[in-house]
Amino acid sequence: MPVPPTGTAMPEIQLKDVEMRYPTGNTEVLALHQVSMDIAKGEFVSLLGPSGCGKTTLLRLMADLLEPTTGSITVAGESARAARLARKYGIVFQSPVLYDWRKVRHNVALPLEMMNVPKKEREERAMALLELVGLQRFADKYPWQLSGGMQQRAAIARALAMEPEILLMDEPFSALDEFSRERLNEELLSIWSKVQNTIVFVTHSIPESIFLSDRVFVLSPHPGRLSAVVDIPLPRPRTPEMRNSPLFFELIARIRDSFEGV
Amino acid sequence: MPVPPTGTAMPEIQLKDVEMRYPTGNTEVLALHQVSMDIAKGEFVSLLGPSGCGKTTLLRLMADLLEPTTGSITVAGESARAARLARKYGIVFQSPVLYDWRKVRHNVALPLEMMNVPKKEREERAMALLELVGLQRFADKYPWQLSGGMQQRAAIARALAMEPEILLMDEPFSALDEFSRERLNEELLSIWSKVQNTIVFVTHSIPESIFLSDRVFVLSPHPGRLSAVVDIPLPRPRTPEMRNSPLFFELIARIRDSFEGV
Amino acid sequence: MRAGTLFMRHRLVPVLVWVAVILVLWEAGSWALLNLAGVPLAQSKLPYVHAIVTTSVQYSGTLLKEGSATFGNAAIGFIIGAAAGVLLAILMSVSRWIERLTFPYAIASQMIPILGLAPIIYGIVRDEYISRIIISGYITFFPVALNMLRGLRSVEPSALELMYSYAAKPWSVYWKLRLPAALPSLFSGLKIAAPLAVTGAILVELMGAQHGIGVIMLRNLYYGPSHVYMFWSTVIVGALLGILSYWVISLIERLASPWQPEFRTRGGER
Amino acid sequence: GCGSSSNENTSAAGQTGSAEASTEPVTVKLQLKWVPQAQFAGYYVALDKGYYKDEGLNVEILPGGPDIVPEQQVAGGSADIGVDWVASLLTSQEQEMPLVQIAQIFQKSGLVLISKKSAHIQSPADLKGKKVGNWMGGNEFEVLALFDKYKLDPNKDLSFTKQGFTMDQFLNGELDAASAMTYNEYQVAIESGVKADDMNVIDMNKEGVAMLEDNLFANSEWLANNKETAAKFVRASLKGWQDAINDPEGAVDIVMKQAESGSTTKEHQLKMMQEVAKLILPEGFDKAKMGYTDGTMFKQTADIALQFGVIKQASDTQKAYTNEIMDMATQSK
Amino acid sequence: MENRYPNAPSATEASNHSAPPDPPALPSAYRSSSQSASQARSDPRHSPFLRMLVNSSSIWLPLLAGVLFLLLWQLEVFHHILDLKKYQLPLPSAIANAMLDNWSMLLSYTGYTLTEAVLGMLCGSALGFVIALIATAWPRWGGASLIVVATMNAVPIVALAPVMNLWFGDGIGSRVAIVTVTTMAAMAINAYKGMTSVHPLALDLMHSYAASRIDTFRYLRIQNSLPHVFTALKINATASMIGAIVGEFFFSSQGLGYLLSNSIKVAKMPLGWSCIVLAAIAGVIFYLIVERLEKVFIRWHSSQRI
Ligand SMILES: Nc1ncnc2c1ncn2[C@@H]1O[C@H](COP(=O)(O)OP(=O)(O)OP(=O)(O)O)[C@@H](O)[C@H]1O
Ligand SMILES: Nc1ncnc2c1ncn2[C@@H]1O[C@H](COP(=O)(O)OP(=O)(O)OP(=O)(O)O)[C@@H](O)[C@H]1O
Numbered sequence A, B: 001m002p003v004p005p006t007g008t009a010m011p012e013i014q015l016k017d018v019e020m021r022y023p024t025g026n027t028e029v030l031a032l033h034q035v036s037m038d039i040a041k042g043e044f045v046s047l048l049g050p051s052g053c054g055k056t057t058l059l060r061l062m063a064d065l066l067e068p069t070t071g072s073i074t075v076a077g078e079s080a081r082a083a084r085l086a087r088k089y090g091i092v093f094q095s096p097v098l099y100d101w102r103k104v105r106h107n108v109a110l111p112l113e114m115m116n117v118p119k120k121e122r123e124e125r126a127m128a129l130l131e132l133v134g135l136q137r138f139a140d141k142y143p144w145q146l147s148g149g150m151q152q153r154a155a156i157a158r159a160l161a162m163e164p165e166i167l168l169m170d171e172p173f174s175a176l177d178e179f180s181r182e183r184l185n186e187e188l189l190s191i192w193s194k195v196q197n198t199i200v201f202v203t204h205s206i207p208e209s210i211f212l213s214d215r216v217f218v219l220s221p222h223p224g225r226l227s228a229v230v231d232i233p234l235p236r237p238r239t240p241e242m243r244n245s246p247l248f249f250e251l252i253a254r255i256r257d258s259f260e261g262v
Numbered sequence C: 001m002r003a004g005t006l007f008m009r010h011r012l013v014p015v016l017v018w019v020a021v022i023l024v025l026w027e028a029g030s031w032a033l034l035n036l037a038g039v040p041l042a043q044s045k046l047p048y049v050h051a052i053v054t055t056s057v058q059y060s061g062t063l064l065k066e067g068s069a070t071f072g073n074a075a076i077g078f079i080i081g082a083a084a085g086v087l088l089a090i091l092m093s094v095s096r097w098i099e100r101l102t103f104p105y106a107i108a109s110q111m112i113p114i115l116g117l118a119p120i121i122y123g124i125v126r127d128e129y130i131s132r133i134i135i136s137g138y139i140t141f142f143p144v145a146l147n148m149l150r151g152l153r154s155v156e157p158s159a160l161e162l163m164y165s166y167a168a169k170p171w172s173v174y175w176k177l178r179l180p181a182a183l184p185s186l187f188s189g190l191k192i193a194a195p196l197a198v199t200g201a202i203l204v205e206l207m208g209a210q211h212g213i214g215v216i217m218l219r220n221l222y223y224g225p226s227h228v229y230m231f232w233s234t235v236i237v238g239a240l241l242g243i244l245s246y247w248v249i250s251l252i253e254r255l256a257s258p259w260q261p262e263f264r265t266r267g268g269e270r
Numbered sequence D: 001g002c003g004s005s006s007n008e009n010t011s012a013a014g015q016t017g018s019a020e021a022s023t024e025p026v027t028v029k030l031q032l033k034w035v036p037q038a039q040f041a042g043y044y045v046a047l048d049k050g051y052y053k054d055e056g057l058n059v060e061i062l063p064g065g066p067d068i069v070p071e072q073q074v075a076g077g078s079a080d081i082g083v084d085w086v087a088s089l090l091t092s093q094e095q096e097m098p099l100v101q102i103a104q105i106f107q108k109s110g111l112v113l114i115s116k117k118s119a120h121i122q123s124p125a126d127l128k129g130k131k132v133g134n135w136m137g138g139n140e141f142e143v144l145a146l147f148d149k150y151k152l153d154p155n156k157d158l159s160f161t162k163q164g165f166t167m168d169q170f171l172n173g174e175l176d177a178a179s180a181m182t183y184n185e186y187q188v189a190i191e192s193g194v195k196a197d198d199m200n201v202i203d204m205n206k207e208g209v210a211m212l213e214d215n216l217f218a219n220s221e222w223l224a225n226n227k228e229t230a231a232k233f234v235r236a237s238l239k240g241w242q243d244a245i246n247d248p249e250g251a252v253d254i255v256m257k258q259a260e261s262g263s264t265t266k267e268h269q270l271k272m273m274q275e276v277a278k279l280i281l282p283e284g285f286d287k288a289k290m291g292y293t294d295g296t297m298f299k300q301t302a303d304i305a306l307q308f309g310v311i312k313q314a315s316d317t318q319k320a321y322t323n324e325i326m327d328m329a330t331q332s333k
Numbered sequence E: 001m002e003n004r005y006p007n008a009p010s011a012t013e014a015s016n017h018s019a020p021p022d023p024p025a026l027p028s029a030y031r032s033s034s035q036s037a038s039q040a041r042s043d044p045r046h047s048p049f050l051r052m053l054v055n056s057s058s059i060w061l062p063l064l065a066g067v068l069f070l071l072l073w074q075l076e077v078f079h080h081i082l083d084l085k086k087y088q089l090p091l092p093s094a095i096a097n098a099m100l101d102n103w104s105m106l107l108s109y110t111g112y113t114l115t116e117a118v119l120g121m122l123c124g125s126a127l128g129f130v131i132a133l134i135a136t137a138w139p140r141w142g143g144a145s146l147i148v149v150a151t152m153n154a155v156p157i158v159a160l161a162p163v164m165n166l167w168f169g170d171g172i173g174s175r176v177a178i179v180t181v182t183t184m185a186a187m188a189i190n191a192y193k194g195m196t197s198v199h200p201l202a203l204d205l206m207h208s209y210a211a212s213r214i215d216t217f218r219y220l221r222i223q224n225s226l227p228h229v230f231t232a233l234k235i236n237a238t239a240s241m242i243g244a245i246v247g248e249f250f251f252s253s254q255g256l257g258y259l260l261s262n263s264i265k266v267a268k269m270p271l272g273w274s275c276i277v278l279a280a281i282a283g284v285i286f287y288l289i290v291e292r293l294e295k296v297f298i299r300w301h302s303s304q305r306i
């Protein structure tokens, strides 16, 4: 069971007054303004917010793929950079980013290859993960021979392959149908409860964020900033039936309100 | 008001026993098996189905971007090819496909440029459409300076720019948050009621397909085939309140059932 | 099997037709130049194809022997030049500083013609065979380096970020991402360089080699218009070596990077 | 310079010095000015008939070409002995290349200016206003001297342009007068259908502006320790030349072995051999003097070179050439 | 340090779990870009002056290296190490002297050769581009034209020179023709790759507009080929110079190539090398101009994003 966030324990991911400006020609885009947040170790949080509000930016900052213009980001007490160098991150990007020259299973095995996992083991792991996302039949195809949703599933399998301490997922399921999506939601939770890693999950679906998370961070745009943090007091393990519970609907309404309050 | 499908009028899009096999190395992938459907002129239909069932393939076949292995496709009595050459199609692909070297507004104006619309007019149209999708502030940015959802919105604006007789949309709103999505759903319907074009809309969201369509085609995978066609008897114009009507929920359940029956 | 025949039917027939058309036009042009225009040295300007063919057949033994000697030298020069080009490109892609430092000099070095370079190379290595190989490598390396550098630099930002998120060592970034991604560009460079290597080998043969197409090319030029057909035969042999090298590289490209959009099998031809 | 190649050569030569008595063959590399042809028949004959071997030498003949400067090769140690024109040797010597002439094979100049009768160039004075070609790069000084003799300024009175190593420019009328070697380009013109009667020929020897051409020169550092070897080489080479002059057909057969079939014809090489023979043993020339450097002709060559800025300082003829090797070669016969 | 992407996370990365965290003052190559650019105005350390200095490092660094190189050369260090003689590689001072002595001639010859190179390169690149267009537009029948060009690329200048001399005379035309032939292939092959390696969906988009072949080129293929085209132009900038120079060896009576070959044959190595030096300077400038143009024309390309 993940530890609920407490004020005392050292947060796994901590942002302090983070501001991000993208230089574009002679002007700048203020993508994030004064964002501060703490995410506890083993916590599952979601980022919700309208398109262009800075969710991807925030994720990239946490992953040390960008550096904040001002403010600081610490991961387990160290810099985000140190965490990245320690290979703590697994990332699912908003687009699949598969390597064209690798077959699907070699794409999935890529992070394992980078960590020098023996060939046999990583092949097995890759195949198991492909089965999890329902792509075992397509293991020997090239990425461009897959449908959009299948590519995204391959990318998810790839991120899960390395069992990262911190899993950053940018709208991983948005290209999937509801059934696949719900199934993968449950799979993700079951993996998470086993591995006990920290997950930051970007989504546009309020029910999805509620079903998965301990807390939901709501962002608002122009400039991107944190407008609300909603605790999800649903018990763990979560079951599909919870989706129909009154609490669930109440939470949906609450988050929707915090949205509209923007 | 769109004309509901009748058995007598000539269908705008007609597929007869369409079969699609992709050659892959030495084997073949059977992507679509014996698909037949009629879509009336001015009709709004949705394609629903799990990931990899052949929705994109079907759309590409209708657009004459692929040729069926067997079977025939006619559009307004002619071949799909003739329809394409007559520039009847506007397409929103599953990924945005914006040209890196064009600013956002020039990307949106691209189809107008190709149809020799005068510069002033197309600039105005592009800006109006960008406003519609909420990107007016980003008109002068390059595509890679936009967020994922913003890129997709630009692609939607581009497809709307040419007011096509047949609009094919492949999961256009999947990268968008619920609010943007619902707003754009309504905008799309209002445009459609004005232009009276035929729309084929791929989505994973059952509510979305119901809210928008006259009919919902449900596809099932392995191999992709048509498993159900659901009429949506909701009156036009559709209003947001309808989403909470009992009929709406009933339709959701019916489609879900037809899904599960697969 | 099927791909093979497909390849043949799609590629070979047009090439053959082209060759036929060019040869007929050439022959006609030659005839016109000789009989209608009445310009001096008409046969030197555009000799009869049939005469070249006859000469080539007559001396096919020599041409074959010298041609293969040249091709062998070209191959060695090409491999060395290509390797050097790839290496330089990798070095320059590692850091813009290295590029800034080495690139102007790489360009400048290309401006030293063999005539000026030869004494230096001879002076340094003191072995004519090695010098010749170095020189023909020197001719081929530049296009490879530039194309490879472009390829290494044009990697998709997001693909790079993936590597970055794995804290990939530079070595892995190259091995698993940049190099495969640069293959299409590299092959463009190699396609330019391969025929150039033949040029280089011929050029190098003018520096006192005993054998090679270049040697007979030179002699036939030198001994005058009575040797035009033989001279043109050597030119044709050189050109054929160029085709051969180009074709070999294209074939390797298909095998080494089949994922490229050009090579993908598509459902339904457009 | 420590560890320089010349030193390597010296040490190698030191060994050969002691080895000269033994049976171990000494390697000598000869760098030609141009491609293998009858112009160099003597060396090929000597090689083919084993004259070098008889002297205990293992001779390697390196072909030349348009991009080969024999002086560079010999000075740099790629070859031990080279063949070039005297004027080129003088310029190289002025650049402090360690080179010394050890024999003069051609006693006369083979350079002529040819023109079609239609160009009306009866005498050199008629060159005024004409387009005259030469290969340049060290081959042009005789022609410049000719212009000078007739008070023609090559920059004003006529157009003195570069001629390629083909005769095309002459044949298609691009050049009014072209440079030609009696033994090659002149023959090429004739073989291409220009009749000898249709050509005017200006002979540098007759005009008194001749310079010495094909010689033998050696790397002086190498020579210092290999005089005996050089003498053997020259002796065998002269023997080869004599054979070649006596039996041109046989010599050409040997030369033809060096030429890939189709790259030249036996007829052409035979013509070349005959013309070359006239340069080596001009009419009335003392056969015993074959190979010796004629002091006055050398001086004339050096003077012309100085006059035209080929060299900046008068050549020290004492250092530029030596007949010592020739003496050794002829005496110890 | 203006690299945007982590094309090479430093060698210590990933292996230093236990190593102390990097000092924050030392940003990785990756981030310095977004940072330095975005902070340019807000951070006083990034004054325009400082930035100019940093940017101009791209000039003074190679320059410094060049000066060092010249120094080692002048002090005969290279000659010593490689056992070269001054008549094989003359000293910079001798080259400079030869250059001063023949300055006006060298200048006019440089102009002459550069004219040939630029004209030939423009013709060759244009032709190569057209060939790529044809090969892309009609892959089946036009594809062979690529092979024809590649074939001509295998004909050496020694063979080209006499033929072009026959066809175009011994004036500037024959060298322009030589350079044209030698620069065609690089452009044709690269432009072809650029035009054919378009994203399949981008092509589909054009098809959906029923774009004519011409439109597909105008709106998609040509832009997509630009990065490749510029690579070809860079190759050709140098290839054209060397083509013109070598072309001049054989028939020309002017130009750097003519002077170079003459000088080397009469052992005037310093004069020969002053030709090489001028050719190198002209070639580098030519190249840099093309590179500047590239920066202007394909700002959008991922290899150019700041
Ligand atoms: N490379 C860039 N250059 C300039 N501006 C950028 C860049 N990347 C993102 N932006 C801007 O930053 C803002 C936030 O973008 P971000 O991608 O973080 O949004 P998002 O919340 O992920 O949106 P979506 O849900 O649509 O993916 C947007 O306004 C976008 O235009
Ligand atoms: N170019 C191709 N080559 C080979 N197989 C392909 C190709 N494109 C698609 N397929 C296969 O065809 C099937 C249908 O793909 P399609 O893209 O139509 O699915 P989809 O319904 O759009 O799925 P999604 O919702 O995930 O986008 C899949 O099994 C896919 O692997």
Ligand SMILES: Cc1ncc(C[n+]2csc(CCO)c2C)c(N)n1
Binding pocket: D033, D034, D039, D066, D084, D085, D135, D137, D139, D164, D165, D166, D181, D213, D214
């Ligand atoms: C580039 C070039 N240089 C010189 C000659 C002329 N040539 C060739 S061999 C020879 C005699 C040498 O002993 C001469 C003068 C040429 N044809 N081409």
Ligand SMILES: [Mg+2]
Binding pocket: A055, A056, A057, A094, A170, B147, B148, B149
């Ligand atoms: Mg995003």
Ligand SMILES: [Mg+2]
Binding pocket: A147, A148, A149, B055, B056, B057, B094, B170
């Ligand atoms: Mg799809």
